[in-house]
Amino acid sequence: MSDAAPLIAGLIGAHIGQSRLSAALGRLADATGHGFEFTAIDSAEDPDFDFAATVADCREKGWTGVTVTHPHKTEAAALAGDGMLPRVAHLGACNTLVFDPDHERVVGHNTDYTGFKSLWRAEMPVTQPGRVAMAGAGGVARAIAPALLRLEADEIAVWDPEPGRAAALAADFGSKIRAIDPVDARGAILEADGLVNATALGMGYNPGTAFDPKLVGGQTWAFDAVYTPPDTPFLTRAADQGLTCLSGFDLFRHMAVDSFEAYLGTGAAPADALDLLADLRPTTN
DSSP, X not given: OOOSOOEEEEEEESSXXXXXXXXXXXXXHHHHTOOEEEEEEEGGGOTTOOHXXXXXXXXXXXXXXXXXXXXXXXXXXXXXXXXXOTTTGGXXXXXXXXXXXXXXXXXXXXHHHHHHXXXXXXXXXXXXXXXXXXEOOSTTHHHHHHHHHHTTXXXXXXXXXXXXXXXXXXXXXXXXXXXXXXXXXXXXHHHOSEEEXXXXXXXXXXXXXXXXXXXXXXXXXXXXXXXXXXXXXXXHHHHXXXXXXXXXXXXXXXXXXXXXXXXXXXXXXXXXHHHHHGGGSOOOO
């Protein structure tokens, strides 16, 4: 029997029934000799859901930590507070909360941010993002936009249907992010080198696309944060138009590996971790 510490974790978010995170972390735990327990907590099923109370309950039960997804990433960052790792504290969003063994504090990570940078460098090592048009300014945008800036994007035009959210993103991350009204998105899309969907549009429970298909074409690359399904209408259109496409599942694999190491320590994941997760890609739309 292995002496490796068990990984006891879970996922908090809305409409998470199709998530592959449990399978991914379980596979990595099995490959490295760690015991594994996982609980999914779907906040959409409880109209009175209390995020902070739920996290407190997870801590009381002795969990290693919990992964957080839409729509609770900004709440998670607020809960972590000064416990956010310095390299991601500026993001205002958190997707991984790790509990100290003594339960005295919660450490906040953002493996969307680190995972996207790893994904880009693996798949597009000689390409710079250029000018970017981004739909959505919520929790995942607070990881992807700063990651793109670190990757030397020239400019990011961002819009969001919720008033003030795009402006807040621009105010927090500097002059290279330009908040625009959704009615002005057409021009930004046509001028862009890259397109990013940072909304929930395209998920199985929320069909649709944030980008008018007639405007997709002529850009260089596209990324969709949605990974279930991986071939969203947006990415399918982008691929048909010859854009290089990065899918939400591509990000998911890098995020899962980074999350595993957030829980158990740097270097905990096996060298072939990404390959181990490849066949978890959803096969149906």
